[in-house]
Amino acid sequence: MSSAKSIAIALTGIGGDRVDVEAHIASGLPKFLLVGLPDTALGEALDRVRAALQSTGCSLPADRVTVNLSPASLRKHGSGFDLAIAVSVLAASGVIDTTGPARTVHVGELGLDGTVRPVPGILPVVAAAARAGAARVMVPAASAAEASLVEGVEVLPVASLRAAAMHYGADAETLADEPAESPTSRQHSSTSAVAASGRSAPLAHATSSAAGRDLADVVGNDEAVRALVIAAAGGHHLLMVGPPGAGKTMLAERLVDVLPDLEVERAIEVAAVRSLRGLTVTSPLDRRPPMQAPHHTASTAALLGGGSGAIRPGAVSLATNGVLFLDEAPEFSRDVLDSMRQSLESGRHVVHRAAGVAEFPAAYQLVLAANPCPCGNAGSIDQPCMCTPMQQRRYLARLSGPLLDRVDVQLRVERVSGAMQRVAQAELEAGRASGMTTAEARGRVCDARAAAHERLASTPWRTNRQVSGKWLRSGPVRLPPSETSDLDRALDRGLLTMRGYDRVLRVAWSIADLDGAGRPGRGHLREALFYRMSTRALT
Known part of the structure; x- marks a missing residue:
C-alpha cells in the first residue's frame, strides 16, 4: 500500500481554492476511482490519464487506485486536473519522487498520447496558487508566457507527461519516447510564440486602437x-x-x-x-x-x-x-x-x-x-x-x-x-x-x-x-x-x-x-x- 499527493487549484469565479490530489494504491481488484465531487469533464479524466500513462510507458498498477480531490465538499470543474492526477499516481507508484509533487501546483489537460495541453484559466490558477503560498506551478508549455505574468511564482513548463516525470526524477530509460508533436500542439505552440513576441494573435484584444481611427x-x-x-x-x-x-x-x-x-x-x-x-x-x-x-x-x-x-x-x-x-x-x-x-x-x-x-x-x-x-x-x-x-x-x-x-x-x-x-x-x-x-x-x-x-x-x-x-x-x-x-x-x-x-x-x-x-x-x-x-x- 502506498500513497502520494500533488496540488491543483479549483477555480470559482476569478478566484480559486487549493485542492490536494491524493492518490492511494492498495491491493485488490484492479480499479481506478476518482472521488471528490468531480463534474463530467473531470470524471472523464480517468480514461485520459490511463491512456497518457500507457503512452508514457508507465501503465497503471494492477491494483485498486483511488484518487481523492480534497476538500471533497468543493465542486471541481474541467480537465485542468489531469496533470495533477497523473503526477500523484506516478508518485504513489514509485516512478517519481513524492516530495516535489506535494509542493507544486499542477494544471493542464492530458492528451491520449501524453501531451500536456492548455486549459482556460491558466492565469487565475497561477494567481490563486500565489495567494495560497505556492512557490512553483507546473503548466503546459504553450501557456508558459501567460503563467509568467504572475510575479513571485516559479513556472515549470512541460510539453508532455514524460517531461513532467523526468522533472521529478523518473528514469529516462524506463519511459517511452517523447510524443510526436500533433497539429493541435503545433497550434498551441504557435499561439504561445505569438503571445510571447507581443504580436496580436487571432483572438487578441479587441481593445487596441484601430489603425487610422482618431x-x-x-x-x-x-x-x-x-x-x-x-x-x-x-x-x-x-x-x-x-x-x-x-x-x-x-x-x-x-x-x-x-x-x-x-x-x-x-x-x-x-x-x-x-x-x-x-x-x-x-x-x-x-x-x-x-x-x-x-x-x-x-x-x-x-x-x-x-x-x-x-x-x-x-x-x-x-x-x-x-x-x-x-x-x-x-x-x-x-x-x-x-x-x-x-x-x-x-x-x-x-x-x-x-x-x-x-x-x-x-x-x-x-x-x-x-x-x-x-x-x-x-x-x-x-x-x-x-x-x-x-x-x-x-x-x-x-x-x-x-x-x-x-x-x-x-x-x-x-x-x-x-x-x-x-x-x-x-x-x-x-x-x-x-x-x-x-x-x-x-x-x-x-x-x-x-x-x-x-x-x-x-x-x-x-x-x-x-x-x-x-x-x-x-x-x-x-x-x-x-x-x-x-x-x-x-x-x-x-x-x-x-x-x-x-x-x-x-x-x-x-x-x-x-x-x-x-x-x-x-x-x-x-x-x-x-x-x-x-x-x-x-x-
Whole structure:
C-alpha cells in the first residue's frame, strides 16, 4: 500500500481554492476511482490519464487506485486536473519522487498520447496558487508566457507527461519516447510564440486602437466630443440619444482610445478574465483598456455571466477596467439591462447558480446609444418622424428609470449637416484637421485623472465616478451653497433624485479637473446639470 499527493487549484469565479490530489494504491481488484465531487469533464479524466500513462510507458498498477480531490465538499470543474492526477499516481507508484509533487501546483489537460495541453484559466490558477503560498506551478508549455505574468511564482513548463516525470526524477530509460508533436500542439505552440513576441494573435484584444481611427474624425459634434472627454476623465457612464447617422457609434468606439493605460494590477485582472473565457492573453501584458460591444440579442448569461457547469464570466466582466458599449440599447431585453444595476454600483458581478456562487470583476464604463424612437427621427429637423407620440414614449421607456439614474452623462447627438461635412472634408484634404485628436484628448484625460488621484490619495477611490456622495457633500471638498444653488433647486422640484444630485457633483469635479480648476465653480455645476437633464424630455 502506498500513497502520494500533488496540488491543483479549483477555480470559482476569478478566484480559486487549493485542492490536494491524493492518490492511494492498495491491493485488490484492479480499479481506478476518482472521488471528490468531480463534474463530467473531470470524471472523464480517468480514461485520459490511463491512456497518457500507457503512452508514457508507465501503465497503471494492477491494483485498486483511488484518487481523492480534497476538500471533497468543493465542486471541481474541467480537465485542468489531469496533470495533477497523473503526477500523484506516478508518485504513489514509485516512478517519481513524492516530495516535489506535494509542493507544486499542477494544471493542464492530458492528451491520449501524453501531451500536456492548455486549459482556460491558466492565469487565475497561477494567481490563486500565489495567494495560497505556492512557490512553483507546473503548466503546459504553450501557456508558459501567460503563467509568467504572475510575479513571485516559479513556472515549470512541460510539453508532455514524460517531461513532467523526468522533472521529478523518473528514469529516462524506463519511459517511452517523447510524443510526436500533433497539429493541435503545433497550434498551441504557435499561439504561445505569438503571445510571447507581443504580436496580436487571432483572438487578441479587441481593445487596441484601430489603425487610422482618431477622435478628430468626428466632425461637427464638438459638444458630444467634450461630453465624451468628460466621461473619460471621470470614468462616468454615458448615454447618447440621436438619429441614425449622428455618430453615436463612432464616438463610442473612440472612447476606449482616449482612456489612459491600465495599471499593471488592473491589466492582470483583465487578462485573468480573458483567460477564464479561453481567449488569448499576450505577453508582454496588454495594458490598453478592453472594450466589449455585445449584440442586442445577447442573453443574460452572455452579458452577465453564467452557463451550465463551470460558471463563466460575461461581457460585463470582459469589459472590466474598460468600456461596455451597448448599441441600440432599447433593443436589449429590459430584464438584461436591469440586471446590470448591481455591477454598475459595486464594480463586481455575482452569479448565483445551484452549483455554487461565483464573483467576477465588473468595474466597466457603460456607454449606451439609442435612437429616440423606432424610426429614429424624433426631434430631427431634417427628417420627419413616422412614429406616434405613444410609440416614442414606449421606445425609450425600455431603458428603466433606475438604470438611467446611474448614467452620469446624457446628451442628445444630432446629425451633421451636409455643408459642415463638406467644410470638414476640405480641411482634412488640406491637412488642417480642426477637431481634437485622440492624442490630445488622452493627454487631457491623463492630466485630469492625475488631479483627481492627488485629491483622492487618502481615500479608497481612484476616479470621480467612485467617490461617495456623502464625502462630496460633507467632506473637505464640500462646495458652498452659493455654488450649488441650481442643484438644490432641481432637487427641491423633484427634477433630481439624491443619487442624481451626487452624480452631478461627480461630473462637475471631472469638468473642473479637465479645465485645470482647483474646484468646481457654478459654471461647471451648470454644465454637469445640463448633461444630467438634456435627455429628460425624450425619456
